[in-house]
Amino acid sequence: MFRTIFSSTFRRRAAAALALLVAVMLVLPLTLSGMPYIQNVFILAFYMTTMSLAWNLLGGMTGQNSIGHACFMGIGAYTSVLCVTQFGMNPWVSLPIAVLVTAVITGLVFSQCFILRGPYFTLVTIAFAEAVRQIILNWDFAGKAIGVGLPYVRGNNWLLFSFKDRAIYYYIAFAMMVGVYLIMKRIDNSRLGFALKTIREDEDVAAAIGIRPLKYKVIAVVISASVSAVAGFFYACYYRYIDPNIMLQSASVELVLPAIIGGSAFVEGPLVGGILMVSLSEYLRNTFGGILPGINLILYAVVLIVVIRFRPTGILGWYSHSAFRDFLEGRVLGRNMDKNGKEAQS
Amino acid sequence: MSAVLEVRGLCKSFRGLKAVSDVSLTAEEGAITGMIGPNGAGKSTTFNMICGFYPPTSGQIFYRGRDITGLRAYQFADMGIARTFQIMKPLGNLTVLDNVASGAFFGRHKAKSLSQAREIAEGILEFTGLTARRDVLAREMGTPDQKRLEVARALATKPDMLFLDEAMAGLNPTETEDAIALIRRINEGGVTIFLIEHIMRAVVSLCGKVVVLHHGEKIAEGTPEQVMNDPYVMEVYLGKGAPNVKG
């Protein structure tokens, strides 16, 4: 961790502000009931942020840059949809199966692949994701290129995980994102988190203090993939239809960007980057998408390049060292400051 | 005193090139043992083999009578063996406190929670004189502090035996004195120490026994005085015909 992002006074006030924000987020869908499009943007933002949080466990915390996370999500989504359509299972039953299948596959494959370091590991994640996509494209059982869909369900049905009312998806997605964030936050401050961060910084040091790098890297990828599978389950249930394109490399790339933009060294990075970028990008897609398709991704790329070039530690990395922080936390939120803008010694 | 570490006939070749051949040595419980030799003598290779970072081509390593040859590096911390690195490897994006806390989470303390790990780390920072720097990012510190941090992180694993790989390289005379004092204090706390060092003053003042390596072979062993007066060692260090240096 860099300097603690928030000072302690600020943290107390921030907790209040956060509670308020959560309350607003919870009430929001009620006021948006006539605007399904905006609800959709939020749902998408929560989903993307969840994926980015999952990526960040492996990428940001462990330092293993995957460009194949869309595939983990895809394995989860496909497993649950196939369980429902081919074996007639209830979606709720398919969820743990999807997580298990994803965990086992990634655990087996990556326990072999983690001897590859740095760029070579990234290459394997890309090749793995493409190989899985190709398997699905050639597999009748999984619907080949056409994809597979969940059966139509009338009205709101909790048992079948299908809702006419978007607000319910909104709450579920929000809960999923917050839940995953809390898990990641907990990991960050735990023994596991320290093992992962030590591995990120230096594998030799990790070994010298008794951390077995391979073991912890496999744990990281399995957790990360399992969370992705949950997000994949949600994605499948929300869109009711999936095809192999959900595993394209571009999808894997897109879900990493919020973490990098927000600050991949921080657990909060994907949260900040995700909410900010997905809303902005969806707004642009909606407004200019008709005339200029791809404008939202141009914005994404430009922001990414600018952030990497000028604020290499992301928005939060910049914030934690900025005068803006001192201004915001001092003037606006009333932290005790001396005239140099430094926090007064208590 | 009994030998806590015993190395027998250790050899290492890299693609047929012999880096270390037939090195045997012992380190006694509670003592400070030094290993010296000119550059390229095979000190670091020997050191890395003993700590499990390279598998030896042949030979055996015993720790407290147990054959530990071929064990992997991450298995050493649990046995109470810790090491530092010649080229400092700070966990750059972590604070100094968290660098040490990560040691306390693993090794033999096995802290259960972050607060416990940080508490242990605070104690070690105090002991190694890094308390003032606890919230600094490790990569933002200079060489002397990073060298100290290497030692602190190793200590956080609660070792019985500590391997120091050139813990004083790059330090000025005052800093060297501080480092010598620190190593002596660690040793007085009951930790057996094995060190590689170039700075002879430190070796002479710290080590009870010195092993000299040259071209991958052990050429002398004994007290610092004995070793310094060994004609072959002098020849290696100072060239042929060097005057006799009295210890």
Next chain:
Amino acid sequence: MDTFLQACLNGLMIGGFYSLMGMGQNIIFGVMKIINFCHGEMLMVGMYLTYVFHAWLGIDPYLAVPLVALTMFLFGALFQHTLITPSLGTHSFTNLLFLTVGMGVLLTNVAQVIFSSDYRTITTGYSSTILSFGPVTVALPKVVSFGVLIVISIALFFFLKYTPVGKKIRAVSQNPIGAQVVGIDSKKIYMITYGLGAALAGVSGALLTLFYVINPTAGSNFGFRALIVVVVGGLGSIPGAFFAGIFLGLLETLVSLFIGPSLRTLVVFATFIVILVIRQNILLRRA
């Protein structure tokens, strides 16, 4: 037998492009130790540049090759100097990786905005001429393109081996600190290297235009294959990249022929993962 020969010939032709792409990626990876994730996109830009030169200025695609090479060299050098070089060393591998990824996303979508995602082709008077060599046939542009890329490959080999700049590139690639010690301006070499890599990708794109559809995602197939070529052919080896590219092209077409075209990509990628893992195991054992 005839289909087999035909498949080999096709594999050879496409493999040549993998080689050329791989060589560009190889020198970039060798010198800066970063994967250039927009290599395929730079090929795509090369295709559109050729298209623009042809459709708007009426320049023949083969005559456009030097223009494309120059434009891409400048683009690459600029990208390297203003964005990649400042991020080298200061920050992590992750940032460098996603810097090139971001550039790839940018190039693809800018192309999409300018040209839309319609498939475009270039037709010239000779583009549908077919040559026959005994039982096998091949389109004239493919033969010409293959010839040009062989010439470029050989030129690149000699450039790196004998010219002062080429020697500097190799020096930085083998030992960056040593190179700096003997007074090589590494930033300048980085610029030249990346520019050269970009130019090779652009030229590959230009040479493809007469028999390959042009669209914003046309490069992605080639981008990843260039990386396979680097890994299989060996870092820093131009002949290695050349033969790895040809091998990959042949492997793909032969897998299509004997196992089925739809499994082609799967076999290639699975083989690649296995090669990577086995290779690393061998390397580790040797240490």
